[in-house]
Amino acid sequence: MGETVHGSGGSGSLVLVLNSGSSSVKFAVLAPAGGERVLAGMAEKVGTPEAELQIRRFPDHVATEQLPGGSYQAVIARILDHLPEAGLGTAGDGSSGPGQSHLVGAGHRVVHGGERFTASVLVDDEVIAAIRSSSHLAPLHNPANLAGIEAVRAVRPDLPQVAVFDTAFHQTMPPSAFRYAVPEEWYTRYGVRRYGFHGTSYRFVTERAAALLGRPLTELRLVAAHLGNGCSVAAVSDGASVDTTMGLTPLEGLVMGTRSGDVDPGLFGYLADRAGLTIDELNDALYTASGLQGVSGVSNDMRTVEAAAAEGNERARLALEVFVHRLAKAIAGMAVGVERLDALVFTGGIGENSAFVRSQVLARLGFLGLTEDAEANARNGRGTRGRISLDGPVVAMVVPTDEELMIARDTARLAAVGARLR
Numbered sequence: 244m245g246e247t248v249h250g251s252g253g254s255g256s257l258v259l260v261l262n263s264g265s266s267s268v269k270f271a272v273l274a275p276a277g278g279e280r281v282l283a284g285m286a287e288k289v290g291t292p293e294a295e296l297q298i299r300r301f302p303d304h305v306a307t308e309q310l311p312g313g314s315y316q317a318v319i320a321r322i323l324d325h326l327p328e329a330g331l332g333t334a335g336d337g338s339s340g341p342g343q344s345h346l347v348g349a350g351h352r353v354v355h356g357g358e359r360f361t362a363s364v365l366v367d368d369e370v371i372a373a374i375r376s377s378s379h380l381a382p383l384h385n386p387a388n389l390a391g392i393e394a395v396r397a398v399r400p401d402l403p404q405v406a407v408f409d410t411a412f413h414q415t416m417p418p419s420a421f422r423y424a425v426p427e428e429w430y431t432r433y434g435v436r437r438y439g440f441h442g443t444s445y446r447f448v449t450e451r452a453a454a455l456l457g458r459p460l461t462e463l464r465l466v467a468a469h470l471g472n473g474c475s476v477a478a479v480s481d482g483a484s485v486d487t488t489m490g491l492t493p494l495e496g497l498v499m500g501t502r503s504g505d506v507d508p509g510l511f512g513y514l515a516d517r518a519g520l521t522i523d524e525l526n527d528a529l530y531t532a533s534g535l536q537g538v539s540g541v542s543n544d545m546r547t548v549e550a551a552a553a554e555g556n557e558r559a560r561l562a563l564e565v566f567v568h569r570l571a572k573a574i575a576g577m578a579v580g581v582e583r584l585d586a587l588v589f590t591g592g593i594g595e596n597s598a599f600v601r602s603q604v605l606a607r608l609g610f611l612g613l614t615e616d617a618e619a620n621a622r623n624g625r626g627t628r629g630r631i632s633l634d635g636p637v638v639a640m641v642v643p644t645d646e647e648l649m650i651a652r653d654t655a656r657l658a659a660v661g662a663r664l665r
């Protein structure tokens with residue numbers, strides 16, 4: 244896992260990367276070698292008469308197309324239709340001459356791989372069945388991810404496909420980190436354990452952090468915070484995940500945009516009793532009406548909450564304090580898993596852009612040997628190889644993530660292995 248691409252079809256190789264939701268699909272066509280985008284966009288209301296495809300052909304051509312009744316397959320077919328227009332041939336159709344780009348595979352983000360998948364895999368019937376059998380762990384996501392795989396299969400049966408799992412990277416966690424202290428049978432019969440998410444992002448940013456630090460990843464002890472709409476922290480020791488804050492579901496751990504993160508599980512019984520709420524209502528509130536949104540009452544979006552706090556909104560200020568306190572506490576907790584901390588990595592929309600959040604977190608972590616370099620932090624680490632801390636035993640850094648590129652790299656690498664085996 245995590246190698247860069249070697250011999251995977253040459254400099255003209257392109258990969259279609261798909262992130263399929265229940266009624267939408269985000270996609271990109273990019274070069275796995277350097278990450279250059281050729282196409283990117285999103286289809287919404289897939290499977291309805293209002294289906295719409297927004298597509299950007301780089302550098303600057305943007306189009307919105309209606310795809311009436313657009314099935315998933317129609318969407319994929321339409322995306323692929325754009326490839327020849329972009330001056331591209333596709334592998335195996337005879338049109339890709341020397342120097343021309345060609346599509347070497349499709350890579351899919353798959354949310355849950357359960358305990359079965361510890362790395363990205365080439366898709367075959369058995370893999371499809373195994374993803375289906377993990378669907379109870381991610382009932383909203385895995386079936387949608389599978390629909391994307393089936394649609395590409397229907398349109399381009401010969402195109403190698405690769406599944407890249409959010410959970411796979413964390414399968415190296417030891418039982419002390421992944422087991423809950425609950426009845427054994429909940430684990431053995433129902434798979435109740437901590438799985439962790441954002442694995443593709445952690446793989447990308449920890450490799451990149453090692454490169455920026457000029458040290459081998461296999462010798463580094465890192466804590467990384469992926470802070471987007473969903474937020475988590477992971478402990479990465481010698482390139483392997485040893486702990487993370489998300490668990491059975493992406494609800495556990497940090498305060499997020501609309502998700503509560505950790506709460507006392509006793510609140511379920513308490514609110515069922517006091518407020519007459521059902522499990523579904525409680526679950527829904529913890530996923531969609533909590534987090535920054537629930538505390539601030541202003542927004543789930545960090546930029547908006549920061550702006551409201553700056554204007555004196557007390558609830559927004561409190562939301563930031565709770566967010567930062569919980570984040571700093573989680574980072575300190577993750578440091579236990581790595582035993583010695585070399586670097587703290589911030590990534591995701593908030594991690595990459597919010598100098599305020601990073602500054603507040605670093606101010607609480609001085610005891611770990613971290614001191615903010617205010618100027619470097621204000622520049623989001625640009626011009627300092629990501630570094631935002633002053634000289635000390637631990638480096639704090641900003642490393643922009645690129646999950647699509649990680650998926651594209653895995654896809655190109657595994658497609659090349661598949662081609663050698665054929």
Ligand code: ADP
Binds near residue numbers: 543591593597
């Ligand atoms: P997703 O998890 O959906 O990929 P992102 O990684 O893009 O989302 O993160 C979205 C979050 O990043 C939002 O809360 C947004 O407000 C926050 N964000 C983006 N830019 C900034 C900024 N300049 N300052 C503070 N927060 C930001």
